[in-house]
Amino acid sequence: MNRKVWTTVICAVFLIAAGACLKHRSASQVIVEIPPGFNGNFLLEMGVKETPPLVMQGDAYVVTVRRNGKMITSTLLTSSQPTFRNSSEGAVWGYSQSVSTTGAGIPVGGKIEFFVGTRKDFEAEQDRKKHSGGISIPAESIAAGI
Numbered sequence: 001m002n003r004k005v006w007t008t009v010i011c012a013v014f015l016i017a018a019g020a021c022l023k024h025r026s027a028s029q030v031i032v033e034i035p036p037g038f039n040g041n042f043l044l045e046m047g048v049k050e051t052p053p054l055v056m057q058g059d060a061y062v063v064t065v066r067r068n069g070k071m072i073t074s075t076l077l078t079s080s081q082p083t084f085r086n087s088s089e090g091a092v093w094g095y096s097q098s099v100s101t102t103g104a105g106i107p108v109g110g111k112i113e114f115f116v117g118t119r120k121d122f123e124a125e126q127d128r129k130k131h132s133g134g135i136s137i138p139a140e141s142i143a144a145g146i
Contacts, residue, residue, distance in 0.1 A: 027079040027080050027081045028060075028061060028077045028079065028080045028081070029059060029060035029061070029080070029081055029083065030060060030061045030062075030063060030077065030080040030081065030082045030083070030112075031060050031061070031062045031063070031082075031083050031085060032063045032065065032082050032083070032084045032085065032092075033062065033064045033065060033085045033087075034065045034084060034085065034086045034087060034088045034092070034116055035064075035065060035067070035087055035088065036087040036088060036089075037088060037089075038067065038069070038088045038090075038116055039088065039089075039090050039116055039117045039121070040069050040115065040116065040117065040125075041069050041113070041114075041115055041125065042065050042069045042070075042112075042113065042114050042115070042116065043069060043070050043111060043112075043113050044063060044070075044071045044072075044073065044111065044112040044113075045070075045071070045072045045073070045109070045110075045111055046073055046074075046075055046076045046077060046109060046110040046111065046112070047073075047074065047075075047076035047100075047107070047108055047109035047110055048072045048073065048074060048109070049074060050074070051072045051073055051074045052073060052074065053073060053074050053075045054073050054075040060083075061077065061080075063112075065116075076099075076107055076108075076109065076110055077097070077110065077112075078099050078107050079097070080097060080112070082095060082112075086116070088116050090116045090117035090118060090121070091116070091117070091118070091119070092114050092115070092116055093114065093115045093116075093117070093119070093122035094113070094114055094115050094122060094126070095112075095113075095114040096111075096112070096113050096114070097110065097111070097112045097113075098110055
């Protein structure tokens, strides 16, 4: 084969490989189970080494909200589509997901946060965050060492 044919073949292979790398993965399905009586902030820290991975149920990850509203996992979801199984009396407000990356854009950690409660409670919590600079932690949690 001549040089022109080889150049065309190499370019075609490169374009196919580049296209495969650029394909966007669909968001991971996440089922968030909120227990009865839960009210307050929820924080899931992701990508923490030496912590348990999230449980899988079929093709979906399952996050079971704990009473203290905090969870840590080695699983790192870079994008997710949550489905809430809410047994609580409150609604879910302010769902957000963030991912931390290296300078090269490699995901290394992340967080999922939301609030469960009434709209009035959520707005009050947002006001507290604005004045304190972050998620408020109830005094009883600090005293109990949670």
